[in-house]
Amino acid sequence: MSDRRDFFGKMLGAYAGLGALGALYAAKRTWDPLPSVKAGGFTTLDLSNMQENKLYVEKWRGKPILIIKVAKNSKPATAPNGNDKNAYDDKRLITVGGHKYMIVVGLCTHLGCIPDYFPEKNKFICPCHGGQFNAAGEVLKAPPPSPLVIPPFKITGTKVVLGEVGSEYKKLKEAGVVA
Amino acid sequence: MAHFDLNARPFSHQWLNDRLAVDTLKRVLSTEYWIPKNINFLWAMGMVLAATFGVLLISGIFLLMYYIPDTKLAFDSVNHTIMGEVGYGWLWRHMHGVAASVVFLIIYIHMFTGIYYGSYKRGRELIWLSGMLLFVSFSAEAFSGYMLPWGQMSYWAGMVITNLFSLGSLDLNGLVEWIRGDYVPGQAFLGRFFMLHVLLMPLIIMALIVLHFGTLRLPHVNNKDGEEFDFEAEAEKWKAGKRKESKVIPFNPVFLSKDTFVLGIYFIFYFYLVFYHFEFAMDPVNFDPANGLKTPPHIYPEWYFLWSYEILRPFSKNAGLIAFGFAQVIFFLLPFLDRSPNVAPANRRGLFSIWFWLLLIDMIVLSVMGKVPPMGIYTTIGTVAAWTFIILWIALPFITKAEKTVRGHK
Numbered sequence: 001m002s003d004r005r006d007f008f009g010k011m012l013g014a015y016a017g018l019g020a021l022g023a024l025y026a027a028k029r030t031w032d033p034l035p036s037v038k039a040g041g042f043t044t045l046d047l048s049n050m051q052e053n054k055l056y057v058e059k060w061r062g063k064p065i066l067i068i069k070v071a072k073n074s075k076p077a078t079a080p081n082g083n084d085k086n087a088y089d090d091k092r093l094i095t096v097g098g099h100k101y102m103i104v105v106g107l108c109t110h111l112g113c114i115p116d117y118f119p120e121k122n123k124f125i126c127p128c129h130g131g132q133f134n135a136a137g138e139v140l141k142a143p144p145p146s147p148l149v150i151p152p153f154k155i156t157g158t159k160v161v162l163g164e165v166g167s168e169y170k171k172l173k174e175a176g177v178v179a
Numbered sequence: 180m181a182h183f184d185l186n187a188r189p190f191s192h193q194w195l196n197d198r199l200a201v202d203t204l205k206r207v208l209s210t211e212y213w214i215p216k217n218i219n220f221l222w223a224m225g226m227v228l229a230a231t232f233g234v235l236l237i238s239g240i241f242l243l244m245y246y247i248p249d250t251k252l253a254f255d256s257v258n259h260t261i262m263g264e265v266g267y268g269w270l271w272r273h274m275h276g277v278a279a280s281v282v283f284l285i286i287y288i289h290m291f292t293g294i295y296y297g298s299y300k301r302g303r304e305l306i307w308l309s310g311m312l313l314f315v316s317f318s319a320e321a322f323s324g325y326m327l328p329w330g331q332m333s334y335w336a337g338m339v340i341t342n343l344f345s346l347g348s349l350d351l352n353g354l355v356e357w358i359r360g361d362y363v364p365g366q367a368f369l370g371r372f373f374m375l376h377v378l379l380m381p382l383i384i385m386a387l388i389v390l391h392f393g394t395l396r397l398p399h400v401n402n403k404d405g406e407e408f409d410f411e412a413e414a415e416k417w418k419a420g421k422r423k424e425s426k427v428i429p430f431n432p433v434f435l436s437k438d439t440f441v442l443g444i445y446f447i448f449y450f451y452l453v454f455y456h457f458e459f460a461m462d463p464v465n466f467d468p469a470n471g472l473k474t475p476p477h478i479y480p481e482w483y484f485l486w487s488y489e490i491l492r493p494f495s496k497n498a499g500l501i502a503f504g505f506a507q508v509i510f511f512l513l514p515f516l517d518r519s520p521n522v523a524p525a526n527r528r529g530l531f532s533i534w535f536w537l538l539l540i541d542m543i544v545l546s547v548m549g550k551v552p553p554m555g556i557y558t559t560i561g562t563v564a565a566w567t568f569i570i571l572w573i574a575l576p577f578i579t580k581a582e583k584t585v586r587g588h589k
Contacts, residue, residue: 028357031371037361057472062363064472110496112342113335114474128339128478129492130554145348145496 042163045103047096053135055117057106060151060162064106064114068135069099076123076134090136092150092177094168097158104137104148115148124148150178209431213414215402216428222400223441224289229388230442231282231449236381238275241268246327248373250366253329254468273457279321280460281449283483286314294513295535297522298401304514305394311511313387316380318484323376325481329369330465335478337364337372347497363471405522405585477552485549486542490569492549493562502565509572516572519579527585530578534571541567 043060045067050056056067070093075086093100106114108126115124115133123140124133132141137148154166172178187194195201214222245265247256261268290310293299299307322340326333341358345351360367399410408426416425428434452459464475480488491503509516521528525535541564548561 031357031360033356033360033362034367037365037367059472062361062365062471107338111339113339113478114472116474127474127476127552130558142495143492143499 042161045160045162046158047099047101047160048158050101053119053122055119058162060105065151065162066102066104066106066115066117066137066148068102068117070102070135076121076132076140085134090134090138091175092136092138092147092172094150094153094155094160094172096155096160102136103150103153103160103162105151106148108144109139109146109148110144205431209435210429211414212396212430213410213417213427214400214430214434215406215408216426217402217404217406218400219403220441221288221292223438224285224292226435226438227285227442227445228282228289230445231278231285232384232388234274234278234449235282238271238278239377239381241271242275243377248327248369250329250369250469253327253369257328258466270453273453273460276460277449277453277457279324280481280483281452282317283321283481286317287483290314290510291539293401294538295525296401296403297405297517297524297528299514300517301407301520301522302398303394303401306391306398307514308511309387309391309394313384313391314510315507316384316387320376320380320384321481321483323372323380326364326369326372327376328465329469331467331469331473331475332462332465332478334364334469334471335475336480337368339478341368343500343503347500364469401522403524405524407522479550482546482550485547486545486568489545489549489561490565493558493565502569505569505572516575517579518576519582521582521585523585529582531582534575534578537567538571541571 041061043058043065045058045065047067047069050067050069052069052071054068058065058067070088072088073086088100092102094103095101108115108128108131110126110129110131113126113128115126115131117124117135122135124135124137126132126144129143130141131139131144133144133148134140137150139145139147150169150172151162152165153169154161154164155168169178183197184193187197192201242261245256245261245268247253257272261272293307293310322336326337337359341355341364344358345355356362359365360371410427413425413427416422417427417429462481467475479485487503487506490506491499493499494502517531519528519531525532544560544564545568548557548564551557
């Protein structure tokens with residue numbers, strides 16, 4: 001008698017368990033980003049008329065993109081950890097039409113606030129937790145654990161398409177500059 | 180079959196008793212639920228919290244009738260429609276906002292009362308644990324509600340808090356995007372947090388309130404001296420008419436009348452805030468519509484999250500997350516980290532008394548430092564306070580293990 005009851009109990013458990021798994025999967029998929037959100041992901045930037053050491057802000061996938069045409073001398077004014085190397089020599093910069101540009105996602109790698117740029121100091125300071133970056137997006141001061149992220153890009157003439165993977169982006173990736 | 184009095188008139192006392200056992204229910208849940216006499220106004224905070232939750236629920240129902248969970252319309256539906264057009268809409272909003280803030284003040288008083296009097300051990304562990312679950316649920320409810328006006332602070336608090344789920348160097352950006360339903364907080368994000376705020380979290384909170392009351396029923400509430408006595412025997416004295424001699428009073432009507440008095444005082448304070456100082460619960464930054472391309476100059480949470488936010492702030496990303504995680508779970512472990520069998524007020528427990536006051540002061544310091552900009556001396560004070568918090572909790576088992584037995588206890 002109890003064997004029969006155990007068997008039916010297990011059958012019911014398995015049956016309900018399958019249903020629960022299916023429901024969980026459906027719930028997970030419902031929370032996924034929608035295809036329309038994923039599809040609208042390309043932005044074209046024209047870099048030809050930009051001034052040196054001035055911050056330009058564009059939008060890509062809802063995130064701010066920070067662009068600076070880096071000047072020959074871009075040493076950070078003060079460097080908390082002794083890193084006062086000239087940002088112009090950084091291999092994270094992207095060369096377009098003979099000029100060097102910093103193109104990064106403008107969200108601090110700590111918790112996603114937008115760092116403010118101080119052109120006279122050649123560096124970024126994050127308003128939330130005090131992290132600092134140089135004009136190439138390298139970390140000068142924690143808490144941010146890694147440099148500002150370089151988005152996937154493709155260079156065509158003086159224009160850059162964000163969201164598309166071009167040969168220069170692949171080179172940066174091979175060099176280990178972008179993850 | 181149970182015995183039914185077929186002659187009872189419908190809905191008469193007898194008729195209801197046969198069908199619903201109303202007399203038994205009333206006896207078990209109210210007239211013969213015994214509360215010690217030796218208590219003070221701090222024992223009324225539970226009922227104050229229940230009443231404040233009621234206020235939040237009712238004001239929320241009215242707000243829900245005009246609020247629109249759409250990223251383009253949400254801001255105006257709150258700041259224009261509800262505040263400007265709906266008759267007394269401002270009242271519901273200010274009641275909701277002020278109650279959401281004040282409820283945390285009372286929760287903290289309620290928690291620290293429990294810690295001070297040792298009301299979390301020797302049979303009362305589940306009261307503490309269900310209470311902590313309520314604290315976490317209220318936090319989730321407060322956070323999801325803060326997203327709804329879709330102002331600058333809503334957006335950026337949403338950005339920063341959801342980023343925590345990338346878990347530092349694990350870089351789980353896929354998980355963060357899954358939680359948001361987008362690369363950044365957007366329509367999908369607002370929709371799901373709206374659902375959490377108006378349905379799922381309130382359901383969970385109501386279930387937990389029932390559980391919290393349930394965990395109180397058998398161990399009974401603590402008293403000012405942590406005295407253990409026989410509730411049955413004391414109840415018999417009360418029922419025999421020896422009310423002066425008995426150490427207990429019935430929950431209803433005696434204890435409830437005391438509660439009601441405290442509630443009266445509390446609501447004077449609460450409505451004073453609602454009518455004259457509602458602005459403390461309304462951050463000016465959140466009166467700018469959400470803008471994903473502009474961070475507010477200084478992002479900070481509401482006051483009740485400041486202490487745990489400040490524990491996150493002074494460290495590097497991974498260490499900060501670990502410290503933050505520690506702060507979130509450590510209060511749950513209190514009944515097991517306190518190794519002393521003493522149930523007594525902190526001031527009679529030697530080192531524990533110092534521990535208690537240090538913890539309280541440290542959390543106030545953390546809260547103040549969480550509000551000021553992260554620079555100079557503030558960073559130093561914040562770092563010291565964060566370490567103090569961690570060290571205090573690590574020291575707790577050792578302090579309480581060495582504690583002497585308080586007189587009058589075994």
